[in-house]
């Protein structure tokens with residue numbers, strides 16, 4: 209059979225373009241669905257199935273990937289002095305940027321004063337139905353600490369990412385301390401990681417379809433008018449989160465590493481879009497790691513250490529949201545918070561963001577903690593819950609962005625320190 213001339217062979221656009229097209233298609237299809245009530249349930253069923261299967265595939269590689277990534281990252285940061293620099297810079301970056309995000313949240317809430325003129329009593333119907341799950345701060349801290357160290361088989365089987373991170377850290381450090389003796393185990397884990405990344409590459413080919421399906425579902429099922437009902441608050445939160453993600457973090461990146469925001473966003477877009485659509489830093493992690501290593505060219509040992517750690521600990525968007533939301537609720541309840549109370553919110557919001565696993569809307573759980581810490585009414589969560597899925601999109605993208613920028617910063621600092 210004659211072959212088509214070479215130039216005529218059908219060439220698909222690049223994966224990035226496909227993802228972008230998928231997202232646009234998803235949004236339009238989601239909007240269009242409201243005009244076609246006859247077929248809407250069938251289309252939604254198909255979209256839900258496709259989107260969930262895509263997420264399932266990402267979750268399938270997540271646990272072995274996190275484990276192998278951290279062990280291999282730590283074990284390859286061979287020289288001890290470099291490990292110290294990496295540790296210190298990573299934690300300083302995580303805490304520093306989360307602190308900055310919380311301050312931004314405070315500043316915006318003070319400046320724009322969303323909630324002024326409204327009163328919690330006006331929402332009595334919504335809040336009456338709601339029973340917040342109370343958890344005192346001491347219990348939260350105890351639960352967080354107990355969650356860190358667990359039977360590895362249980363943690364791996366249940367996908368408890370924070371515990372998996374801790375086990376992997378111990379493994380990695382032991383491999384470094386044991387040195388040559390564990391050479392074979394180390395190369396085995398390196399190969400396991402390469403294998404996981406290969407599978408991630410395959411899953412990524414489905415990303416345009418998976419993201420289109422998830423976006424379609426989001427647009428068709430979430431009521432955008434709800435956002436408008438708490439318009440000022442949503443606007444302040446989304447605007448400030450975007451300010452942090454589009455100005456503050458890229459400026460920090462440029463100041464420290466001289467990597468331009470354009471280069472960064474070009475390399476990071478697959479992960480940012482996936483985070484936006486899935487609202488889950490954990491589900492996005494395989495893609496975040498791939499972007500950080502392959503597009504942003506961060507050294508493997510640094511990326512493999514910083515990115516998985518960041519996906520569980522570093523959440524700028526969540527921290528900012530919790531701070532702004534606490535002040536919003538205070539205003540609704542007609543309570544003026546003094547400086548000491550705002551400092552408590554600062555620390556509890558940071559703790560809440562650190563302890564939150566990277567799954568959708570989990571920031572809402574730690575929100576209860578933040579409100580309780582200064583005696584604000586937890587029923588106010590009932591107002592925030594309906595719009596949370598939409599607000600979660602932007603804050604998860606910023607959470608993931610922080611991890612990628614963190615790896616670039618850590619790489620720069622360790623290279624300079626060498």
Ligand code: ASP
Pocket residue numbers: 487488489490523525526564565566567568569570571572600603604607
């Ligand atoms: N969905 C966020 C994340 O996965 C966490 C949150 O709810 O704030 O990063």
